[in-house]
Amino acid sequence: xxxxxxxxxxxxxxxxxxxxxxxxxxxxxxxxxxxxxxxxxxxxxxxxxxxxxxxxxxxxxxxxxxxxxxxxxxxxxxxxxxxxxxxxxxxxxxxxxxxxxxxxxxxxxxxxxxxxxxxxxxxxxxxxxxxxxxxxxxxxxxxxxxxxxxxxxxxxxxxxxxxxxxxxxxxxxxxxxxxxxxxxxxxxxxxxxxxxxxxxxxxxxxxxxxxxxxxxxxxxxxxxxxxxxxxxxxxxxxxxxxxxxxxxxxxxxxxxxxxxxxxxxxxxxxxxxxxxxxxxxxxxxxxxxxxxxxxxxxxxxxxxxxxxxxxxxxxxxxxxxxxxxxxxxxxxxxxx
Numbered sequence: 346x347x348x349x350x351x352x353x354x355x356x357x358x359x360x361x362x363x364x365x366x367x368x369x370x371x372x373x374x375x376x377x378x379x380x381x382x383x384x385x386x387x388x389x390x391x392x393x394x395x396x397x398x399x400x401x402x403x404x405x406x407x408x409x410x411x412x413x414x415x416x417x418x419x420x421x422x423x424x425x426x427x428x429x430x431x432x433x434x435x436x437x438x439x440x441x442x443x444x445x446x447x448x449x450x451x452x453x454x455x456x457x458x459x460x461x462x463x464x465x466x467x468x469x470x471x472x473x474x475x476x477x478x479x480x481x482x483x484x485x486x487x488x489x490x491x492x493x494x495x496x497x498x499x500x501x502x503x504x505x506x507x508x509x510x511x512x513x514x515x516x517x518x519x520x521x522x523x524x525x526x527x528x529x530x531x532x533x534x535x536x537x538x539x540x541x542x543x544x545x546x547x548x549x550x551x552x553x554x555x556x557x558x559x560x561x562x563x564x565x566x567x568x569x570x571x572x573x574x575x576x577x578x579x580x581x582x583x584x585x586x587x588x589x590x591x592x593x594x595x596x597x598x599x600x601x602x603x604x605x606x607x608x609x610x611x612x613x614x615x616x617x618x619x620x621x622x623x624x625x626x627x628x629x630x631x632x633x634x635x636x637x638x639x640x641x642x643x644x645x646x647x648x649x650x651x652x653x654x655x656x657x658x659x660x661x662x663x664x665x666x667x668x669x670x671x672x673x674x675x676x677x678x679x680x681x
Contacts, residue, residue, distance in 0.1 A: 385647055386677040390424035392417060396667040399656025402440025403470040406658055406665050409436050416447055418473060421660045422675045428473035437461060441495035442513040444468055448490050448502060460489035465502065467516050477516035483509060484521055496536040505530040508543065522558030533573035535581060542594050544571045550594045564597030574612035577638055582619060584609040589621055591641060601641030615659040616678060618644055622654040622666055633676065649674055
């Protein structure tokens with residue numbers, strides 16, 4: 346019954362994105378900044394051979410060192426490695442609720458593709474040690490995750506068909522929400538008051554009661570496989586197929602959309618702008634752009650001396666970007 350309601354409401358909300366799908370089909374180059382700007386100062390550090398996910402937490406950057414299978418705690422801007430926490434395989438990262446949370450790949454030889462079976466590591470930032478290894482198990486089932494979301498004192502893991510809430514004090518799964526299989530895998534999660542918003546693979550945003558998991562309503566947007574990059578006021582900043590967009594998730598209304606290339610990555614807030622790294626064909630490196638959060642207009646943009654950026658965080662007055670090639674770029678924007 347819940348699934349039928351969700352499907353009906355999602356179709357009703359599809360009109361919110363009329364006219365925008367043509368933007369997703371545009372394979373042209375990203376828009377160039379027409380304003381004069383000063384190129385940023387960039388310091389290149391090499392803390393690892395290969396860097397994956399990165400998250401900002403407790404004053405430092407935490408990075409997945411894929412070469413040595415450790416989670417690095419790195420102090421910016423000098424790049425000092427403060428701690429090395431053993432991990433296994435790919436990880437999804439989040440920080441908050443008193444800890445750093447790393448959802449791991451399996452330690453077995455069995456492959457789960459892009460899914461992460463865990464366990465989830467709860468890392469204490471005071472000691473830089475693993476406080477708990479949390480099994481993704483609920484109602485007798487072992488489950489798979491794709492990402493971790495922390496808001497306030499709440500910790501969530503979202504996977505293809507389930508959303509799990511973890512109690513950060515007891516270090517165990519305390520709630521399972523099953524997501525109707527009508528619009529593809531869960532692709533992201535956000536919390537608004539007492540309501541959860543799940544971004545689904547076909548661009549649908551499903552609203553649920555956070556306490557009971559009951560579906561409330563759904564809206565459709567024209568952005569498939571969305572990744573929630575930031576939560577700004579009443580808007581979600583999402584990326585999809587090289588597009589960055591601002592949405593009103595309650596209605597599905599698209600406030601602005603900006604094509605940045607064939608890939609748009611992590612978003613950080615600094616200097617009153619939304620900073621995003623992106624990649625476009627025929628450019629000599631990945632691009633770092635600062636966008637006006639209200640309009641999506643590009644305020645400043647520069648090419649970075651690296652390809653394959655994997656993360657971006659704001660630490661103080663600097664931006665820190667990681668690359669698959671093991672480079673850590675400490676960027677100081679020089680704003681006009």
